Amino acid sequence: DVKVTQSSRYLVKRTGEKVFLECVQDMDHENMFWYRQDPGLGLRLIYFSYDVKMKEKGDIPEGYSVSREKKERFSLILESASTNQTSMYLCASRREGKETQYFGPGTRLLVL
Amino acid sequence: GENVEQHPSTLSVQEGDSAVIKCTYSDSASNYFPWYKQELGKRPQLIIDIRSNVGEKKDQRIAVTLNKTAKHFSLHITETQPEDSAVYFCAASAPRGNEKLTFGTGTRLTIIP
Numbered sequence: 201d202v203k204v205t206q207s208s209r210y211l212v213k214r215t216g217e218k219v220f221l222e223c224v225q226d227m228d229h230e231n232m233f234w235y236r237q238d239p240g241l242g243l244r245l246i247y248f249s250y251d252v253k254m255k256e257k258g259d260i261p262e263g264y265s266v267s268r269e270k271k272e273r274f275s276l277i278l279e280s281a282s283t284n285q286t287s288m289y290l291c292a293s294r295r296e297g298k299e300t301q302y303f304g305p306g307t308r309l310l311v312l
Numbered sequence: 313g314e315n316v317e318q319h320p321s322t323l324s325v326q327e328g329d330s331a332v333i334k335c336t337y338s339d340s341a342s343n344y345f346p347w348y349k350q351e352l353g354k355r356p357q358l359i360i361d362i363r364s365n366v367g368e369k370k371d372q373r374i375a376v377t378l379n380k381t382a383k384h385f386s387l388h389i390t391e392t393q394p395e396d397s398a399v400y401f402c403a404a405s406a407p408r409g410n411e412k413l414t415f416g417t418g419t420r421l422t423i424i425p
Contacts (some may be wrong), residue, residue: 204355233412240321242401242417243356258412259313290355299344299405301413303355 203227204293204304212310219278221307223291230296232274234258234266237288237306249274250296281311314339316404318416325392326424333419335402336384342404344411345378345385350418351398359400360387389421397423 207222223232231250235243235258245258249268263285267275274293278285291304315338325331337345346361362369362376362385369376373392378385389396399420403413 235415240417242318243415245412245414248412259414299346299361299411300358303348303357305355 204291204302206289206291206304206307208307209305210308210310212312213278213281214312215282217278217281217311219281219309219311221276221278221289221291221309223274223276223293223304224272225274225293225302226272227293227295227302228271229293229302230271231294232268233292233294233301234264234274234276235290235292236260237290243290246276281309283311285309286311314342314404314406314414316402316414316416318402318419320419321417322420322422324422324424327392327394329392331389331392331396331421333387333400333402333421334384335386335404335416336382337404337414338383339404339406340380340383341406343407344405345376346403346413347374347376347387348401348403348415349398350401356401392423394423394425397421 204225233248234246247266249255265277289307292301294301318335343364348356349359350356373390375388399418401418402416405411405413
């Protein structure tokens, strides 16, 4: 069974802080994704990585960066958190060549 | 890029009745259309998907239909039960290497006992 975990379920940060969100998957999946989920906007892709040290911008990359140093871990970084980055952040992973994405439980981030 | 529209945003149906959620997509090259269900406080999970080489797929009480000409696809849930209450997301992707999913905005389905 695929397991995708995220480092925190809830996080409260202050404007201007640097924020790290971590995602780990245990199924040796090549592809990993970061989404944010907002009411009425669905899931929007921030960044994705199709392999270690590879990354590609999604639809809303502004204000975010990512890191993929190891295959199982994909980090989302908010260099200087702002209140409009308050959201639910979902990580997902997928085996290369397969279509099903498996999601983590999400991190609800509040930026004050 | 791809744009996916989903309707309705909220839907309430009496237990035992059917529910239908509709999505349209813009990219005619899209060939994979999954549906994810997200229960309250839980992660989205794939419930059914369809590829562009078929027009309909069924799995027990849920079915998905695809009209490639009109570029729309729908989720049908029959004999609804309270555990069907959730937010449902449709998505689409095109075969352009490292395919990414574009999601709809979601439908909150409430089953009234």
